[in-house]
Amino acid sequence: MSNKKFILVFFVALLLLAFGCLKKVGEQAPPSSSYLENDSSIVNKETPKNVSQQEYKKAEISDDEFDFNYSEENLYEILLEETLGNETELIEAPQEISSSCENELRDDNETDVDCGGVCPYKCAHGKRCISNSDCAASNCVLGICQRTRGGPGAYTDYEFYNEESTDSLEIYVTWLKRPEENVGIFAAFTFSFEAGQGGYIGIQRDGSLEKDRAIFSIWSIDDQSQTAECVSTGFDSSDLIRCGKATHSQSGEGNFGQALGMYAWKPGVEYLLRVEKVGEDSKGVLWRGTITDTETNITTEIGTIHLDDSRGYKGYGKLNPRAAVFLEYYYGHSGYCDENNVFSKVKWRGPYINGRLADRGYTWYPITCMYTRQYSPERGIVIQEAGGSIAWENKERDFWNSHSDSKSAE
Numbered sequence: 001m002s003n004k005k006f007i008l009v010f011f012v013a014l015l016l017l018a019f020g021c022l023k024k025v026g027e028q029a030p031p032s033s034s035y036l037e038n039d040s041s042i043v044n045k046e047t048p049k050n051v052s053q054q055e056y057k058k059a060e061i062s063d064d065e066f067d068f069n070y071s072e073e074n075l076y077e078i079l080l081e082e083t084l085g086n087e088t089e090l091i092e093a094p095q096e097i098s099s100s101c102e103n104e105l106r107d108d109n110e111t112d113v114d115c116g117g118v119c120p121y122k123c124a125h126g127k128r129c130i131s132n133s134d135c136a137a138s139n140c141v142l143g144i145c146q147r148t149r150g151g152p153g154a155y156t157d158y159e160f161y162n163e164e165s166t167d168s169l170e171i172y173v174t175w176l177k178r179p180e181e182n183v184g185i186f187a188a189f190t191f192s193f194e195a196g197q198g199g200y201i202g203i204q205r206d207g208s209l210e211k212d213r214a215i216f217s218i219w220s221i222d223d224q225s226q227t228a229e230c231v232s233t234g235f236d237s238s239d240l241i242r243c244g245k246a247t248h249s250q251s252g253e254g255n256f257g258q259a260l261g262m263y264a265w266k267p268g269v270e271y272l273l274r275v276e277k278v279g280e281d282s283k284g285v286l287w288r289g290t291i292t293d294t295e296t297n298i299t300t301e302i303g304t305i306h307l308d309d310s311r312g313y314k315g316y317g318k319l320n321p322r323a324a325v326f327l328e329y330y331y332g333h334s335g336y337c338d339e340n341n342v343f344s345k346v347k348w349r350g351p352y353i354n355g356r357l358a359d360r361g362y363t364w365y366p367i368t369c370m371y372t373r374q375y376s377p378e379r380g381i382v383i384q385e386a387g388g389s390i391a392w393e394n395k396e397r398d399f400w401n402s403h404s405d406s407k408s409a410e
Contacts, residue, residue, distance in 0.1 A: 122370055124389075136370045152341060152372045152386035153328045158351055158358035161402060165194055165318035168276035171325065171350035172294070173203065178267040179342035179387070183207045184330045186215075187346045187384075189273050194317025195310050197221050199228075199256070201273050201289045201302065203265050205344075213241070214263035216275075216289030216302040220255035221316070223248050227308040228257030231286070234301030235261035243303055259303020263291065270294045270349070275319070284308040285315025323351045323358070327384040341371055343388035349381055359402040376400065 100108035101119035109117045112127035116134030123135050123145045132138045135145035171189045179185060188202035199218030206213055220227045230243040239262040248254050265271060272292040279286040284307050292299040307315040325348050329341060351358050357380050374384045376399035 138370065153326060154363075154372045154374045154384035154386055155324065155326045156348070156361055156363050156374060156382050156384070156399070157324045158322060158362075159360040160321035160353055160356070161359040163321035163353060163356070165320055166353050167318060168274065168353070169319050169323055170272060170274040170352050171323070171348060172270050172272050173325075174270045174347040174349075175203070175265070175267045175345070176347055176383075177343060177345035178205055178212075179207070179344050181207055181342045183342055185344050185386075186326075186328050186330055188215075188326050188328070189275075189348075189351070190324045190326070191275055192320045192322070193307075193313075193315075194320060195221060195313045195315075197310075197316055199275075199305075201275055201291075203263065203271065203273075203291070211262050212265050213260060214265070214291050214300070214302045215258070215260045216305065217256050217258040217260075218287065218305045218307060218316075220245075220257070221308075221310040223254050225310075226255050227284075227310050228255070229306050230257045230259040230303045231306050232301070233259045233261065233303045234290075235259075235263075239263070257305040257307075259289065259305070261302065263300065263302075265291075265293075277318075278304060280314060281306075287315075321353060325351075325382065325384070327386055329386065341387035343385070343390070345383065345385045347381065347383050361399040362401070363397060363399060 098108060098118060101110065101114050101121060104113060106113045110119050111117045111129045111134045112123050115121045115123040115127060116129055123129055127135075127145045128143055129135050129140035129145045130143070132140045134140055169189075169191050173187055173189070175187065184204065184206055186202060186204045188200040190198060190200040192198035197219050199216070201216045202214070204213045204215060216230075218228045226245055226247070229245040233240060233243040235243075241260040241262065243259045243261075245257045246255065272290075272294060274290050274292070276288055276290075277285060278288045286304050286306055288304045289302045290299050291302055310316055327344065327346050329344075361376065361380075361382060363374050363382075371388065371390060372384075372386045373390050374382060376382050379400045382399060
């Protein structure tokens with residue numbers, strides 16, 4: 001072979017080798033439309049804008065499912081399931097915000113000034129939009145963000161592992177910010193029975209009356225029957241609003257027994273809400289709902305509700321070892337989803353069964369109103385916020401979970 005041919009072959013070989021290396025590097029590099037590309041099994045979801053991840057942090061989580069959601073904290077989550085060892089890890093990747101999203105101009109594919117389009121900030125009602133994803137209320141109509149019916153709501157569920165059904169449940173609640181405006185806002189602790197029905201206990205702000213209230217309700221076993229009725233209350237006649245039963249035609253929420261009365265709860269004070277079995281008779285079981293002011297140590301009976309024997313149970317059976325809390329806006333301007341809703345903030349501590357804290361607390365958002373946020377600063381504590389222009393979190397995740405805690409400790 002001549003020197004010229006040898007040099008030509010050698011040069012071609014070098015080119016092929018270089019091309020192969022570049023191709024391999026290109027295949028391994030993370031694409032701009034996802035966070036990570038490797039040999040692992042990845043649940044890959046499109047992001048609202050191109051993201052180039054240079055650094056990321058791995059943190060172990062439980063085997064419980066984590067949904068991928070976008071949040072205005074500029075944090076993305078992706079579920080990465082390792083093919084070896086079945087370990088589940090959470091990849092968190094920060095997203096840079098374009099400077100055009102904070103310059104008080106409508107530019108760079110924004111749908112309105114510093115919102116919508118490429119910006120992570122959602123547009124308020126009356127602002128321009130292209131799709132629902134541009135709007136804080138997820139409602140784009142004819143190019144304009146519209147507010148929607150249904151005010152903000154925050155929801156947290158709890159589970160007790162390896163716990164039998166029980167005769168009592170309790171939780172502590174503190175209003176950190178109580179609105180004074182003419183709106184209806186409800187902080188509630190919900191529970192369920194073995195027979196399949198449930199109820200709630202909580203405190204409300206009734207802005208129309210400029211009064212605060214305490215409420216205890218349990219639903220009838222179905223809409224065709226009347227199996228729940230309030231039979232006694234600790235409210236005097238001047239504060240009592242209702243103790244009895246209501247039908248679906250009266251309430252629009254089914255048939256139920258309810259105790260409702262004026263109760264002057266104060267922001268910053270922690271109150272104990274408790275539901276407990278207090279007796280039974282030949283026809284059913286009595287359940288009492290109470291509220292205790294932890295500063296004065298005064299306990300008030302909101303009401304005692306009689307539950308008829310149903311579905312083969314004495315009464316409705318016992319309470320299930322799970323519960324939930326919510327913060328909801330239910331009337332006034334609070335019936336809409338927009339930035340004009342007044343701000344409120346509630347802290348929950350618990351729940352407990354015979355002094356034992358729930359093993360798991362986790363959040364969920366069944367509605368689309370974005371003016372809602374909830375978080376857990378420590379085990380057993382949940383903070384719920386709603387209204388105003390607070391940053392929205394649309395994520396479902398564990399606040400704490402003894403299963404994953406045990407795994408992390410191993």
